[in-house]
Amino acid sequence: MILNTIFKHPNNSTYSVSLSLPLIFALFLCLAFQCFVSPLNAMDKSQNDLTEISIEELMKIEVETVYAASKRIQTVLDAPSAITVINASDIREYGYRTLADILKNVRGFYITYDRNYNYIGVRGFNRPGDYNSRILLLVNGNRMNDNIYNSASIGTEFVLDVDIIDKIEVIRGPGSSLFGTNAFFGIINVVTKNGKDFRGIQVSGETASFDTYKGRITYGNHFQNGFEMLLSSTTYSSKGQSLYFKEFDNPAQNNGYADSCDYDKYKSFFSKFSFNGLSLEGAYSTRNKGIPTGAWGIVFNDSTNATTDESGYLHLKFVKTFFNSLDTEARVFYGRYKYYGNYIYPPLNDDSALGEWLGGEIKFSKTLFNKHKLTFGAEYQDNFKQQQENKNINPYSLNLNDNRSSMSWGVYLQDEFTIQNNLILNVGSRYDYYQTFGDTFNPRIGLIYNPIDNAVIKLLYGEAYRAPSAYEMYYHDSGATQLANRNLKPENIKTYEIVYEQYFGNTMRLSASGFYYRIDDLISLQNDNSTGLLIFQNIDKVESKGIELELSRKWKNGFKGSISCTFQETKNLETKRPLTNSPKNLGKLNVLVPLLSNDITAGIELQYTGNRLTLLNKTVGGFILGNLTIASKNVIKGLEISASIYNMFDKTYSDPAGPEHVSQGMDRIIQDGRSFRLKMIYTF
16 A cells, blocks of 8 residues: 655655655654653653553553443443543643634544635545534434534534533444434433532633634532532634635635634533432523635625524433443434524525434343343434525525425444453444334444453444435525435445554553445535436445554653544545545644643644645645643632633645535635634632
């Protein structure tokens, strides 16, 4: 396998260097040695040689636990997946502002931003124009993907403020054997903080570049009778930037400058109550975002072009262990998503969608014969409202008025069979039935072997599906640009993976994984042969293979860091060409340096993204971004202050554009230059 890396010369010319995979791996090890082993002599000599660590220290290993890999709490070593966990301390120390910011730091992940929404790329797949429908997003185990676009919101439209996140579980690989649709490439489970994490009132405020302001007030407590509560509200406003687009560089379109069109405003609210195994939580957010790019042919430099997203949910859960050690979890849920687009062509065009759903799940877990840990359950969802509408105003014309409902249900079973003390066989499957297209069955199997203490080898195979969304099946605009396709069927993926993980006491963790997947019946937006209009069809096949490497380390004096790299090749089997927006190389470096004391830290990030193809068959060049956050806590009792610089090298770079931009001759979207943020948190 040969991987090409493009380097930029000071004279702005580019040159290509071909690196073989073994050479890249050797470079990774050398860099890891320099970053995480050599500094030991100067920083913490007592930890320099692992052979000097006592047996007691090696046994006191701190291994993260996760829920979303098997729908029950287990360690990342036992889970049938390659897993990353991001904690609240990481969010604070590195100055992450959104869920998209957090995911940029995860090995193998990359984010594309079209100056309206953020889109997740994982394992070489992030096609322009997709809606994050191939990642399942959960909050405390509850599904967040809507029932119109099946989209996972990760930007400022995400329903939670990142300050109330306790940790994020990133579960790689297919998860349909437990969770059904959307768990295609992986699962992201956001776990919120609890009332006991605040024990009073906390307020925060921040100011940032581009006239950006944010405020939050949170109250949380845990009472002596066991009752616990958390309430939090956030408001945010950003004027945005004046952006230049060469495609519109003429006097009639403000010489290519979009002024006052990049604004972003949102409000969010979260509540959580729990008592004796019963919990109730709810959230609501609304965001209004200007569109500066002239997408879909709308009038350029008109600040009334905007989208509004509203999301909300209620989630009631009951957890209890019965006398026969049967763990039971029952939940009911309600979700709502509303989208509204205000587009100036002319005429004024209103595009909207409203989805509401209600459902429930019951799950049981039990250990049998000391060797079998069984998890089995059933889930039902009633999409009682799936509305899509498109109309022109003055003169009035109704282009789309689609009102429908649908339902789905599924049953699943997983067995974690301990063959020997160091060998586990994990087997699971799920059967789903959809009113729209019928049934689907998806298995998963994993063999987990511990050759030595604190090390694991995982051999994994899984299948997953993504159900076609209401948007893909039913959206049309009366023959103007797009047709509906009610005959769409699910797209399917088969993934093979090998994972190796090694812990060295509480100081170091090494992770390595190799993967191969194939997607069949991929739903793609195509030109209809008879009409020439756009239509979603099951037409593409995709194949990908790659490796992911990560090394993390921490020292007793508070210094810690991680380095990761990803090498992947992803191609369309129909065209034999690489996928658009699919970088072959990704790299990430995070270092946390204590300053003066552990109460003041410097968090440094470097992120590399390789070259990517655009929809116009051009290349968006690779780039390196650097971020810096200086964070302090308890300098004054109860007060936390942080200052961040994002894109500190002021790198000019772009992301590939979606089809709504390509129609305007634009194949790339300019991203933010250097920006700053100052944040203060005070706990009473």
